[in-house]
Amino acid sequence: xxxxxxxxxxxCRISNCQIHKNTNLIFKSDYQSFATFADECYTHFKLxxxxxxxxxxxxxxxxLCADILLNNTNLAIKYDPFKVGVVLSNKxxxxxxxxxxxxxxxxxVASPAVFVYSLPNIVIGEICIRHGxxxxxxxxxxxxxxxxxxxxxxxxxxxxxxxxxxxxxxxELLDDxxxxxxYLVEKSDITNGNEYTIKxxxxxxxxxxxx
Amino acid sequence: xxxLKENLKRQIxxxxxxxxxxxxxxxxxxxxxxxxLGLDSIDAxxxxxxxxxxxxxxxxxxxxxxxxxxxxxxxADYIMANKK
Numbered sequence: 232x233x234x235x236x237x238x239x240x241x242x243c244r245i246s247n248c249q250i251h252k253n254t255n256l257i258f259k260s261d262y263q264s265f266a267t268f269a270d271e272c273y274t275h276f277k278l279x280x281x282x283x284x285x286x287x288x289x290x291x292x293x294x295l296c297a298d299i300l301l302n303n304t305n306l307a308i309k310y311d312p313f314k315v316g317v318v319l320s321n322k323x324x325x326x327x328x329x330x331x332x333x334x335x336x337x338x339x340v341a342s343p344a345v346f347v348y349s350l351p352n353i354v355i356g357e358i359c360i361r362h363g364x365x366x367x368x369x370x371x372x373x374x375x376x377x378x379x380x381x382x383x384x385x386x387x388x389x390x391x392x393x394x395x396x397x398x399x400x401x402x403e404l405l406d407d408x409x410x411x412x413x414y415l416v417e418k419s420d421i422t423n424g425n426e427y428t429i430k431x432x433x434x435x436x437x438x439x440x441x442x
Numbered sequence: 443x444x445x446l447k448e449n450l451k452r453q454i455x456x457x458x459x460x461x462x463x464x465x466x467x468x469x470x471x472x473x474x475x476x477x478x479l480g481l482d483s484i485d486a487x488x489x490x491x492x493x494x495x496x497x498x499x500x501x502x503x504x505x506x507x508x509x510x511x512x513x514x515x516x517x518a519d520y521i522m523a524n525k526k
Contacts, residue, residue: 284461343487
């Protein structure tokens with residue numbers, strides 16, 4: 232077993248037109264639609280990533296959450312890219328895009344660019360491309376964010392040395408209802424960060440943040 | 443022909459969600475893929491849909507794709523040669 236214990240290094244939450252990083256409010260908007268909110272975030276954070284505009288809403292949500300969580304972490308440089316994992320979950324899979332694609336089929340020619348997002352794990356692909364991550368990744372579908380189940384899975388990846396760092400979390404979107412909560416866990420000798428436990432993830436997830 | 447090329451540039455920007463690029467910034471002979479606008483394989487499929495939806499032209503031979511979609515000029519030439 233490694234001498235290093237997994238630590239929760241950071242978290243990011245995006246919901247209700249607000250972004251919290253490590254429970255601190257870092258961005259707030261009055262926009263109600265997710266599409267407009269996402270565009271505003273893109274401009275505000277000076278993201279300069281043209282492919283962002285081609286993503287579906289679920290991928291934009293997860294990509295934004297990961298980008299803010301990982302800002303300045305150099306995760307795929309600090310660790311072997313094959314030792315960085317991503318484990319996410321949600322309730323409605325890619326249903327938002329599935330419905331859009333289904334409606335396109337009814338009206339005539341369907342867009343290939345829409346079709347490619349008709350799987351939920353594409354959001355993981357977009358995050359991995361952006362950050363050079365090449366390790367284990369999985370997307371679970373569950374009625375609610377099942378923290379004990381995700382903890383068990385991620386902890387197994389860490390303990391078996393399949394990964395040395397992992398992004399975990401929840402990324403749910405249907406119409407304009409959305410919520411993303413990501414955390415970063417690292418098997419590191421650094422002293423900051425809380426122990427990686429179910430209780431500590433639940434505490435982070437249930438902390439709606441400071442305004 | 444000039445109007446056709448202007449329409450094509452506008453349609454490319456709209457269809458491919460190129461929000462960081464203005465239609466007038468696309469050169470007539472600028473490569474659309476890799477070093478040019480940096481389009482990818484999914485964008486190529488979108489361009490096939492664009493031809494079908496806006497000009498009623500079906501690109502049936504996949505091997506023609508790289509030639510037809512090399513630039514706005516080559517797309518315009520293909521449309522002029524194949525429009526009904």
